[in-house]
Amino acid sequence: MDIPKELPIIYTTPILIPGFILKIRLPVDKYANILNYVQTNHGSKTILIGVIPISDFDKAKNIIGTVGLVKSIIKIDSVPEDFVLIMQGIRRFKLDMKIHEVPLQINKVTIIENFQSLQGDKKEIQELFAEFSKAVNEFLTYSRQGSILTPLAKNSLKVALNNPSLYKTVDYILKMFVHLTPSDTYTILRATSLNDVMKIVTNWLKRETINENKYSKSEKTGLIPIISTLPNAINGNGSNSLKEPISQELNQIQITIKDSGMPMPIHKVIMEEFKGLHKMSTSNPDYSVLKHYISYVANLPWNKRTKETLDLEKAKNVLKSNHYGMEKVKNKILQFIAVKILNPDRRGPILCFIGPPGVGKTSIAKAIASSLNRTFKRISLGGMSHYSDIKGHRRTYVGAMPGCIIQAIHQAKTNNPIILLDEIDKMYKGASGDPAAALLEVLDPEQNSAFVDSYINLPFDISQVMFISTANSADKIPLTLRDRMEIIYLEGYTQEEKMQIAEIYLIPKILKDHNMNELQITICKDTIKYIIQKYTNESGVRELQRKLEVICHYIAVDIVENGDKKLKNYVITPELLLNILDSELYNVKNTLVEESCNRIGVAIGMAWSPVGGMVQVIEATKLYSSNEKDRLVLTGLAGQTLKESVLIAQHWIQSFVKKNEVSIQDFCVHVHLPTGGIKKDGPSAGMTIVCALISLFWKIPLRPMIAMTGEISLNGHVLPVGGVKEKILAAHNSNIKTVIIPELNMKDLKKIPNNIREDLNIISVKHLEEVLDIVIPGGLAILKNPSFARMEICKL
Numbered sequence: 001m002d003i004p005k006e007l008p009i010i011y012t013t014p015i016l017i018p019g020f021i022l023k024i025r026l027p028v029d030k031y032a033n034i035l036n037y038v039q040t041n042h043g044s045k046t047i048l049i050g051v052i053p054i055s056d057f058d059k060a061k062n063i064i065g066t067v068g069l070v071k072s073i074i075k076i077d078s079v080p081e082d083f084v085l086i087m088q089g090i091r092r093f094k095l096d097m098k099i100h101e102v103p104l105q106i107n108k109v110t111i112i113e114n115f116q117s118l119q120g121d122k123k124e125i126q127e128l129f130a131e132f133s134k135a136v137n138e139f140l141t142y143s144r145q146g147s148i149l150t151p152l153a154k155n156s157l158k159v160a161l162n163n164p165s166l167y168k169t170v171d172y173i174l175k176m177f178v179h180l181t182p183s184d185t186y187t188i189l190r191a192t193s194l195n196d197v198m199k200i201v202t203n204w205l206k207r208e209t210i211n212e213n214k215y216s217k218s219e220k221t222g223l224i225p226i227i228s229t230l231p232n233a234i235n236g237n238g239s240n241s242l243k244e245p246i247s248q249e250l251n252q253i254q255i256t257i258k259d260s261g262m263p264m265p266i267h268k269v270i271m272e273e274f275k276g277l278h279k280m281s282t283s284n285p286d287y288s289v290l291k292h293y294i295s296y297v298a299n300l301p302w303n304k305r306t307k308e309t310l311d312l313e314k315a316k317n318v319l320k321s322n323h324y325g326m327e328k329v330k331n332k333i334l335q336f337i338a339v340k341i342l343n344p345d346r347r348g349p350i351l352c353f354i355g356p357p358g359v360g361k362t363s364i365a366k367a368i369a370s371s372l373n374r375t376f377k378r379i380s381l382g383g384m385s386h387y388s389d390i391k392g393h394r395r396t397y398v399g400a401m402p403g404c405i406i407q408a409i410h411q412a413k414t415n416n417p418i419i420l421l422d423e424i425d426k427m428y429k430g431a432s433g434d435p436a437a438a439l440l441e442v443l444d445p446e447q448n449s450a451f452v453d454s455y456i457n458l459p460f461d462i463s464q465v466m467f468i469s470t471a472n473s474a475d476k477i478p479l480t481l482r483d484r485m486e487i488i489y490l491e492g493y494t495q496e497e498k499m500q501i502a503e504i505y506l507i508p509k510i511l512k513d514h515n516m517n518e519l520q521i522t523i524c525k526d527t528i529k530y531i532i533q534k535y536t537n538e539s540g541v542r543e544l545q546r547k548l549e550v551i552c553h554y555i556a557v558d559i560v561e562n563g564d565k566k567l568k569n570y571v572i573t574p575e576l577l578l579n580i581l582d583s584e585l586y587n588v589k590n591t592l593v594e595e596s597c598n599r600i601g602v603a604i605g606m607a608w609s610p611v612g613g614m615v616q617v618i619e620a621t622k623l624y625s626s627n628e629k630d631r632l633v634l635t636g637l638a639g640q641t642l643k644e645s646v647l648i649a650q651h652w653i654q655s656f657v658k659k660n661e662v663s664i665q666d667f668c669v670h671v672h673l674p675t676g677g678i679k680k681d682g683p684s685a686g687m688t689i690v691c692a693l694i695s696l697f698w699k700i701p702l703r704p705m706i707a708m709t710g711e712i713s714l715n716g717h718v719l720p721v722g723g724v725k726e727k728i729l730a731a732h733n734s735n736i737k738t739v740i741i742p743e744l745n746m747k748d749l750k751k752i753p754n755n756i757r758e759d760l761n762i763i764s765v766k767h768l769e770e771v772l773d774i775v776i777p778g779g780l781a782i783l784k785n786p787s788f789a790r791m792e793i794c795k796l
């Protein structure tokens with residue numbers, strides 16, 4: 001906006017600030033000419049008036065003001081002696097020579113340029129800004145308890161703190177500090193450099209923090225005064241002096257409180273407790289409880305923060321040197337760092353790693369902490385069933401303790417650690433409240449800047465903590481919690497990946513842990529492969545790691561006994577393994593699969609569980625029983641969905657039989673899923689059940705070494721299922737040659753390494769008839785042949 005060099009001038013008590021709208025009430029008799037001027041020009045042109053706040057009775061000294069744009073004029077009938085101008089502050093100006101006083105005072109004015117930046121050398125600027133930031137931070141923390149700043153102003157202050165360039169204009173600062181006293185505002189209006197403004201605002205913040213403290217002190221009588229006067233007060237020199245001399249123990253607590261950096265209101269509460277403790281007899285049973293409480297609170301890291309390293313290159317290297325693969329997680333962290341560099345104020349996502357055991361969920365979280373140079377704390381949520389496990393117990397309970405979040409922060413000794421919420425899917429709702437509900441509060445960015453633990457019973461800011469959670473299965477995480485987190489699925493490793501992990505990461509780490517080196521032990525590739533195939537049955541690498549450790553333990557005894565630590569190189573071959581490890585463990589699965597070949601009523605399925613993929617044999621047999629309840633028997637710890645799959649399979653077979661007009665013989669069936677001690681559920685066994693039943697009814701063994709997975713519908717359509725990668729890896733491990741999967745799962749094949757895909761014959765299907773055509777020797781035509789005399793079927 002063009003501002004003329006000459007302006008009508010008014011002197012007012014309220015201070016108009018650039019960027020703000022102000023109502024100025026003026027007496028008609030004194031400002032009749034202004035009223036006339038505004039009324040005449042209102043609506044026809046832009047009316048600008050120089051508004052000078054009166055800070056001194058001597059008008060000549062009042063020379064700085066703000067150019068005001070008249071927005072409207074109000075005359076109130078009930079108060080005819082006054083009128084109101086609504087004005088918007090535009091720019092600061094300095095009053096120059098008076099041109100005339102009648103009918104209006106018109107002066108020449110010089111517009112004051114907005115301050116562009118702080119002045120002085122780098123060190124001076126840094127110090128100024130550091131002092132300012134400290135004052136703002138203290139004020140912000142304090143003002144949470146009933147600030148004189150509006151939430152909007154507080155927010156701007158936070159943003160501005162992290163973005164010094166925003167201080168380019170004095171207008172901006174003035175906009176934020178609308179609650180300055182008139183004299184403060186006027187001082188700022190007259191400042192000649194941004195440095196002055198910052199100094200004034202810094203002092204104002206400090207003063208205001210103290211003032212508010214005094215204000216609440218007068219409300220609550222008997223409180224100990226502010227920190228600086230505390231020692232005097234306690235030692236009997238101050239106005240609130242305690243009569244008794246202070247013991248050394250209490251003196252130490254008092255020092256801890258003083259150094260704790262806790263916000264003022266909390267400090268006051270704790271000092272009140274401290275005063276109570278001081279008065280209490282040490283033989284009082286409550287004495288040690290209260291003393292523990294006060295020390296605990298005083299030792300919390302109220303303002304202790306670890307300096308975070310935001311360095312993309314370093315983070316890349318740390319993550320790479322700790323873990324193989326896991327690209328999704330690594331990229332997420334690099335993105336987080338990049339975003340933080342651009343906007344330090346922005347909070348990162350709450351990550352949740354979901355995957356089978358031993359795939360590196362916990363250890364990658366640790367690596368993330370070291371890549372960011374943050375302290376790492378792990379909370380195991382498995383088995384937690386109380387609200388108070390997370391939020392703590394009220395101090396009134398015997399043996400009360402803070403919840404696990406505050407405990408972790410207390411141990412971390414910093415208020416911005418990375419906290420790993422391990423096994424978030426293993427909490428359950430107990431009789432005394434749902435821990436998931438408490439976690440909701442912890443993970444809610446709106447609430448966690450004032451998290452109240454029941455034991456501490458004071459707000460603690462956990463908004464700087466970075467939470468990462470892990471789970472084996474997404475289904476068990478309550479939806480509301482899941483909604484707060486960004487989920488990253490970690491899949492199981494292939495044999496080749498496991499070998500790489502063992503060679504590059506596990507073996508060097510284990511050797512280092514045992515103070516050995518690669519010259520002493522050589523574990524051949526074949527040996528690693530042998531361990532993976534014969535001694536482990538897992539998606540992750542934990543069991544593999546344990547077996548490798550056992551090898552080291554074995555060699556350690558030899559080294560110590562023979563004292564030839566440096567001389568010998570132990571070469572571990574597969575043959576040697578039989579001496580070191582127990583007999584091979586995992587032949588059972590292959591035996592089951594191999595035995596299922598050429599048996600009537602048996603089909604091989606592929607299943608998924610939170611611990612990974614596996615091959616699941618399904619057996620069906622005829623029951624010669626006249627008892628109605630034996631019409632369908634299902635065993636093997638099958639869940640509801642699995643039971644329904646069996647019914648769907650039966651019904652589809654019945655309609656298939658009817659459609660093809662083949663004869664039916666009535667009998668009952670028993671379907672069993674071996675490894676009966678493990679619970680099984682889910683719809684993906686539908687296809688396998690149909691094949692097992694068809695094999696039973698038609699008395700034809702299925703083609704050997706074919707494994708399958710797929711949900712079925714009543715009209716025989718094959719529907720997609722989950723966990724395809726894990727299932728196929730498990731099938732491959734069990735020497736399966738052909739795998740049948742739903743066509744809609746073909747997209748999952750890109751996750752499977754080429755060598756495995758090449759090893760297997762992977763067939764996609766859309767309908768059960770296609771499946772039967774593959775698994776039945778002779779194909780579907782055999783089943784549809786009405787003269788196929790051996791056919792029998794269960795009457796439903």
Ligand SMILES: Nc1ncnc2c1ncn2[C@@H]1O[C@H](COP(=O)(O)OP(=O)(O)OP(=O)(O)O)[C@@H](O)[C@H]1O
Nearest residue numbers: 322323324356357358359360361362363501505542
């Ligand atoms: N990709 C990988 N690269 C290197 N080491 C790995 C990798 N994945 C797992 N490990 C190692 O395997 C071991 C087990 O990993 P970790 O404890 O992190 O598994 P987890 O997924 O958290 O398991 P759980 O679900 O049982 O808690 C660790 O020693 C870890 O270093």
